[in-house]
Amino acid sequence: MPVIGIPTAELRRRIGEEVEGDKLLEVLGDMGCDVEGLATLRRMQCVRCGFVMELAGKEDTPPTCGNCTTPLRDVEGSTREMSPIEVVRMELLAVRPDMFDPAGLARAIRGVLGIETGPIEYPSHDVVAKLTVDPSVRRPESLRPHIACAVIENVTLDDDSIKLLMKLQENLHWALGRNRKHASIGVYDLDSLGGDTEFEYTTEPPDYRFVPLGATGSEPWTLERILEEHAKGRAYANLLQGFDRYPILRSKSGQVLSMPPIINSEETKVHGKSRRFFIDVTGSGQRIVQRTLAILVTSILEYHKDAKLGLVEIHGATDAGEVDGATTTLVTPDLAPQIARVDSEHTAKLLGIPLSTDDVEELLRKMRHGISKRNGTEIEVEVPAYRNDILHERDLMEDAAIAFGYRNIPRALVPTLTVGKELHSTRVTSDLRDILVGMGYLELFTIALTSTEQGDDVLGLAAHPRAVVLDNPISSDQTQLRTSLLPGLLQTFARNRHNALPQRVFELGEVSFLSDEAETGAHERHYVAFGTIAPKVGFAEIRAEAEAFVREARIPFRLERAEVPFLVPGRAAFLVGDAGAPIGVFGEVHPRTLARLGLQNPAVMFEMTVPTEDGTPEYLALGESPLRT
Amino acid sequence: MELTPDESRVLTELTGDETAMPELVARVGEDQAKVAAACTLLAEKGLVAVREVPFVEFVFKGDPLPDGWTPPRQRIFAALSDAGEPLAMQDVAARAGLEPQAVGQNLKGLLASGAVAKQGGNLALTGKPFACPETDAVLLLVSKGTAREAELVSDGVDVGALREFGPAALGKKAILEREKTDRFVQLTPAGVERKASGVEAVREVSQITPELLASGEWESVKFKPYDIHLETEPFRTGKKHPLQRVLESTRQAFLEMGFEESVSSYVESGFWDFDALFQPQDHPAREMQDTFYVAKPGKTPLPDEELVRRVRETHETGGDTGSVGWRYKWDPAKAMQNVLRTHTTATTVREVAKNPKGPRKVFSIGRVFRRETIDYKHLPIFYQVDGIIIDKDASFSTLLGTLAAFYERMGFEKFYFRPGFFPYTEPSVEVFIWHEEKQDWFEMGGSGIFRPEVTEPLGCTEPVLAWGLGLDRLAMLLHDRSDIRDLYLSDLDWLREEPRCR
Known part of the structure; x- marks a missing residue:
């Protein structure tokens, strides 16, 4: 999760009531924020575009501006140092994008602290702009057929508020947009369009041109060049891969605003003197673009109390349902609350807290919900448009619990009596473990992921035909699940060459095999393995210990001579079970195997399958390699 | 006595x-x-x-001296006297019958006597007389082999000269001077x-x-008494692994609270690992970057059609669970893809489906897999305990109580429950325990009440409390390790020395 810094002065100013430092962090934690603590950040402004960058401690100037990509590091006069700022550092709470910025966060805190409860009305005036969606945007394979827009007027920006706006945009891209894939935001200076209030969302071929952000004074770039050469183009080109036409947002008079979701145009960029904004969110679903827009717009309105919100009429909008659905006309942003219902009795029972209907209402109001009606214990709730996470009545119950405070919830146990029961395999492995500890063996855990090189090759076996193989391993040493515990024990010896001998170790663990009988195509078997490395150890010792172990385990067996690549011929034996199949193997480790691992002392090893309720399964670690003689 | x-x-x-x-x-x-x-x-x-x-004793340890032996200083002086003129060094050596370096070694003593001086590169007599006081002392010592200083003094030889010139004359290791004690x-x-x-x-x-x-x-x-403080060869006991001890205490705690143990396969279908848990198919946790997908066996057939339909509808529209759903087109192919289970919640949700009627308490301890590069904090594989309680009287209050009871049983006294956010539980909570020695909170895992979108398609209408708690973290805390690799890539010395009892 990305970590954000919320400026504490701004946050406190917005909360409005004095909250002590520790109390502030505690409240944030109780709301579910993963708070790291307070930090002081240096701030540095890009002289060219005014973008403010925050630097922790000793962090160097970034190589390029995070907004306009102008080179900054080691470039004289490219940055301006600003006063440092104290922030609360916390992980972005992905499910609550409405709490990403100080304004939205303060709105929530004021509710929880009871300073101000219930919903906030965000007045909007008339439809002030119109946008037409070109049918080419709605082709079935299109990734972003949906668009929602807004106009905000009468805003005075300073460096801090530009910074906050950009940060919020960036974080919404990450959390809701899934890195611009599902939703991508554009904010433009409406005054740069010379009074134009009609727009279109369309597509253009790769040779279409405009001047992308950061390319001041340059000739227009083709869309193809933007994707290949512009920093943002390269970063997000994958989102447009495979298309022969790319999304374009432009005004009726032909001024390009942006190429969603890649880059805005230079001419329409927001600066300190901008007073009116046009905002668009394009994306893969109607709900996600609407929610993203609602969150952004309400945060701006929280921040700029005098701002006026203008609506945009969208013609030819893709209907909320499927990608290839019908078209409709929408007016956005839609800040109308979502209506949901919650039963106060159910809430009290589920939470295990004695709550009246009044209590539940008050708790919900603390979470900034509105209450429109009450019918007995059923409450009709108005969920603010900026909340994206209320899918079910249950989500409102959680909201009530958070407002109540998890730390205030009494802790109890379920009164129902049930009887505990362990698995058969737990009992058996626990007995075997007791035997081995009694024999003086030290227990090991090794990593259950391995590879042919780290597993079968160590034992001199052919690649196991029944191994579970990964599709996307993270390292060449871990490409499959283990089929034997022996390589792990031998590698432990190799890793502990510097430690005193003798070394006596065991592992009781699961190995995995493909199986036609298993529902998912593979299952685990418990195996047990032990071994000793010492200057003087040989077959006689392991023979005696093997016999003692198997006898203690009450497993019927007989011995048969074994020839396996990792044991010395003539000094290896199979344990053969009642069914006539081998259930285990032991013997002196072959010098070839020792040499491969760089071991300079003799070793003896033992491995066996652990009995199940139906007897002791066949020993399968050797794959197709074993030879019984 | x-x-x-x-x-x-x-x-x-x-x-x-x-x-x-x-x-x-x-x-x-x-x-x-x-x-x-x-x-x-x-x-x-x-x-x-x-x-x-205490007394001082000289020991002659050299080879026997030839008859008529005279010290090198004496021989050099004699050679110069015989020549009657200054001689170059190598000539002195030849005439005195000495190795050139022997001349060098004895020269300092000779020059100090004042009888010989350097003239340019040559040696010349100064005309001063030369006595060689070490001669008698050396000869006496050689004849005695070992002699006390007092003995030599009383015999009238020059012990000072023996000390000063003896080593050069006889060779450095030929005379040993040592302190001894008479008792x-x-x-x-x-x-x-x-x-x-x-x-x-x-x-x-x-x-x-x-x-x-x-x-x-x-x-x-x-x-015969022994020195009881004397170090002996260390004795190595057989021992359970520290992690195993934590797994056992965990199991014991849940068994005592009336839980039944369950297990499922490492290889799990997307359906049970994610879909049945209402985790949308484009959820970041399902990306190739975070989850191990399995090539062999690549697929699991979907469970019975009715169950699949209910799960699909819940994802798409909420079905009849009262939810609005995730609003996307659910893809059965993704649900069939096999993964290495990312949590043992796959095990417990299977238990809900198998028998959705309460009261039931089930737990499962097992390995889970995340696509992580190995470092001190991360391993691609670790242990979790998952648990569920299906009970008409189960509540968020009893969830917190059960979690607290478990960690109290593991030796912790203070807990912090912070709101958490997981796709399959609501309300959700993250569990922190207070470590008294480290004076800090440690996050142990996630928990909550399964969403109706999870339980209702499985035919379960009672509240289902659920949790998935990390056990490696707990083992590290209890055994004061800061590197998770210590648990799996073990140094035997640590395992040998870490006491069985805490």
Whole structure:
């Protein structure tokens, strides 16, 4: 999760009531924020575009501006140092994008602290702009057929508020947009369009041109060049891969605003003197673009109390349902609350807290919900448009619990009596473990992921035909699940060459095999393995210990001579079970195997399958390699 | 006061007057070390007094000298006298019958005498007389082999010259000078008394043997005492792994609370690992970057059609769970893809489906897999305990109570429950425990009440409390390890030395 810094002065100013430092962090934690603590950040402004960058401690100037990509590091006069700022550092709470910025966060805190409860009305005036969606945007394979827009007027920006706006945009891209894939935001200076209030969302071929952000004074770039050469183009080109036409947002008079979701145009960029904004969110679903827009717009309105919100009429909008659905006309942003219902009795029972209907209402109001009606214990709730996470009545119950405070919830146990029961395999492995500890063996855990090189090759076996193989391993040493515990024990010896001998170790663990009988195509078997490395150890010792172990385990067996690549011929034996199949193997480790691992002392090893309720399964670690003689 | 055989024999040979150690050794007829050790023990018992007199002794350790040997200084002086004129160094060596470096080694002493001086590169006589005082001293020492300083002095040789010029004349290692001590031993009055009252020897025994026991001789012997502080070869016990001990305490805790143990396969279908848990198919946790997908076996057939339909509808529209759903087109192919289970919640949600009727309490302890590069904090594989309680009276309050009861059982007293956010539980909570020694909170895992979108499609209408808690983290805290690799890529010395008991 990305970590954000919320400026504490701004946050406190917005909360409005004095909250002590520790109390502030505690409240944030109780709301579910993963708070790291307070930090002081240096701030540095890009002289060219005014973008403010925050630097922790000793962090160097970034190589390029995070907004306009102008080179900054080691470039004289490219940055301006600003006063440092104290922030609360916390992980972005992905499910609550409405709490990403100080304004939205303060709105929530004021509710929880009871300073101000219930919903906030965000007045909007008339439809002030119109946008037409070109049918080419709605082709079935299109990734972003949906668009929602807004106009905000009468805003005075300073460096801090530009910074906050950009940060919020960036974080919404990450959390809701899934890195611009599902939703991508554009904010433009409406005054740069010379009074134009009609727009279109369309597509253009790769040779279409405009001047992308950061390319001041340059000739227009083709869309193809933007994707290949512009920093943002390269970063997000994958989102447009495979298309022969790319999304374009432009005004009726032909001024390009942006190429969603890649880059805005230079001419329409927001600066300190901008007073009116046009905002668009394009994306893969109607709900996600609407929610993203609602969150952004309400945060701006929280921040700029005098701002006026203008609506945009969208013609030819893709209907909320499927990608290839019908078209409709929408007016956005839609800040109308979502209506949901919650039963106060159910809430009290589920939470295990004695709550009246009044209590539940008050708790919900603390979470900034509105209450429109009450019918007995059923409450009709108005969920603010900026909340994206209320899918079910249950989500409102959680909201009530958070407002109540998890730390205030009494802790109890379920009164129902049930009887505990362990698995058969737990009992058996626990007995075997007791035997081995009694024999003086030290227990090991090794990593259950391995590879042919780290597993079968160590034992001199052919690649196991029944191994579970990964599709996307993270390292060449871990490409499959283990089929034997022996390589792990031998590698432990190799890793502990510097430690005193003798070394006596065991592992009781699961190995995995493909199986036609298993529902998912593979299952685990418990195996047990032990071994000793010492200057003087040989077959006689392991023979005696093997016999003692198997006898203690009450497993019927007989011995048969074994020839396996990792044991010395003539000094290896199979344990053969009642069914006539081998259930285990032991013997002196072959010098070839020792040499491969760089071991300079003799070793003896033992491995066996652990009995199940139906007897002791066949020993399968050797794959197709074993030879019984 | 019992005496060992050695002590009693020494005591017998001593009187109230001093006896020199060599004489005592001769009288006792044992070797020097034993007699000396017995004297020391007797002195500790106050029966004898030992007087020590330090002295200096010279030892000649070189080869025998040839007849008519004279020191190199003398020979160099003689060679120059014979020549009657200054000589170059190599000529001096040849005429004196010395190695060139021997001339060099002895030159300093010769120049110091004033009888010889350097003239340019040559050596010349100054006309001063030259006496060679080490000659007698060396010859006397060589003839004696070993001589005390006092002895040499009383014989009238120049010990100073022996020290100064001897090593150059005979070679550095040929003369050894060392400090030694004469010991004189006598009985104290208590010793005289003890000797008079009769000295009885007791046999001292180190090893108790079957013969000793059979003969009854053990009654009259003394068992040689050992130095109890002396280090011995370390003894290595067999032992359970620290992580295993945590797994066992965890299991024990849940068994005691009436939970039934369950298990499922490492290879799990997307359906049970994610879909049945209402985790949307484009959720970041399902990306190739975070989850191990399995090539072999690549797919699991979907469970029965009715169940799949309910799960699909819940994802798409909420179905009849009262939810709005995730609003996307659910893809059965993704649900069939096999993964290495990312949590043992796959095990417990299967239990809900298998038997959705409460009251039930189920737990599962097992390995889970995340696509992580190995470092001190991360391994691609680790242990979790998942648990569920299906009960009509289960509530968020009983969830917090159960979690607290578990961690209390593991030795912790303070908990912090922070709102958490997981796709399959609501309300959700993250569990923190307070570590008194480290004075810090540690996050242990996630928990909550399964969403109706999870339970209702499985036919379960009662609240289902659920949790997935990390156990490696707990083992590290309890055993004070900061590197998770210590648990799986173990240093045997740590495992050997980490005490079984906490």
